[in-house]
Amino acid sequence: MAYPAGFKYTKDHEWIDLSGDRGKVGITDYAQQQLGDVVYVELPEVGAKLKQGQSFGTIESVKAVSELYSPVTGEIVEVNTALKDKPETINSDPHASWMVIIKLTQPAEAGALLDATQYQDLVK
């Protein structure tokens, strides 16, 4: 699966799709492959404030539980509650399965994240 060129990526295998001062956040195709069948996602409430690298939730597969880390500092403005009932879409379409939308309070952080090419090299 191709990694969208417009996204930014973290070494912890999250992606962020930026639009103005907001960004949709999810996990990468590589991450979902490593996790295997996802059965549960625990996401924060709207209004939660996060620092870059802070855990914003957990994702659970049949095999294991993993933390989800925020790529940037900011505030949760929207949560994809549909994932609660259909967590398996993270496996089938990871780059469309956004989990939260974060309003960035330190937009400069995003510039330091990996681009698609750098991320692809990381997971090669």
Next chain:
Amino acid sequence: MEQTIAALKKTPLNARHRASGARMVPFAGWDMPVEYSGITAEHLAVRERAGLFDVSHMGEIEIAGKDALAAVQRISSNDASRLAVGQAQYSGLLTPEGTFVDDLLVYRQGPSHFMLVVNAGNIAADYAWIADGIKPAGDAVAVDASSRYALIAIQGPAAQAILQTLTAIDLASIKYYWFTHGEVANVRATVSRTGYTGEDGFEIFVPPQSADKVWLALMQAGEAQGILPCGLGARDTLRLEAGMRLHGNDIDTTTTALEADLGWIVGWKKEDFTGAAALRAQKAAGVTRKIVGFEMLERGIARHGYDAYIGDEKVGVVTSGTQTPYLKKSIGMGYLPAEHTTAGGEFDVDIRGRRTRARIVAMPFYKRKA
């Protein structure tokens, strides 16, 4: 890290797994496939069609000699005198306290020849325990024969039809927990109607050098029925759905056969065996805690080691838990106080700080149609 990987043991099918694109993980000192196409797909293949497992990491310890039966009777909990030649039984290797050094299958190969199939991580410890334990029995010797066998399991409703195309053995005549010798894909084999999935199927012991040939033949023979190679991940979800205990998770040296609700593998009528006195005393007094099966009433998976609560009181522990691909429920096993083990009773599991409701249900969670 790399040193650790180099030190891992490899089954004769290791290269096959890697060539087939399996995800490999270290398990009990072995480099083993955890999944090929995915736990869910593999699990469903076994429930609905057939799955193929490499379980060559399991150990085989043989006991032979004039007093072999007496030796096996001493060191294993079940009554091996009830086995005919060609029959197998589930049993325990117990401590004097009646707890589990390991669980195992005992195969009666001959009147005075037994084969014990033990868990991969326990082979060395089991062998030492057995060699020491059988000394008083007289003329019997134990041999760790693990390296002489590869073990392939074919499991699922189509297992018999697939395997039958590769052997002259009349598989329909092998009853559950019986075995016979013959050839599979022109390879000398012992074929046993056993498994760890809750499904019908066979376990096939073959010489290590022929394992790949048998594996490929089975994959090819099962292609039309949709056979899938399966890893340890599906093996675990399948055995849990079938209510089967996993040594190291659900039973170990801290849990007795009675607490694990495995009184049926204790030969109560046998004169003496390791653990007998403790188990008889516990049976008379009654257990204070017991294993239960449960399903989660709220989202989340209760995993090994999570605490169980009734109200604010910590009362027990989860020993296994998973989301089952077939029943599509979050289920598990754990130990609770004996007075709180009635089906329908509820308790909470602490899932990473979140109290999550669970209900006790009868095991097995899944039972195949006869």
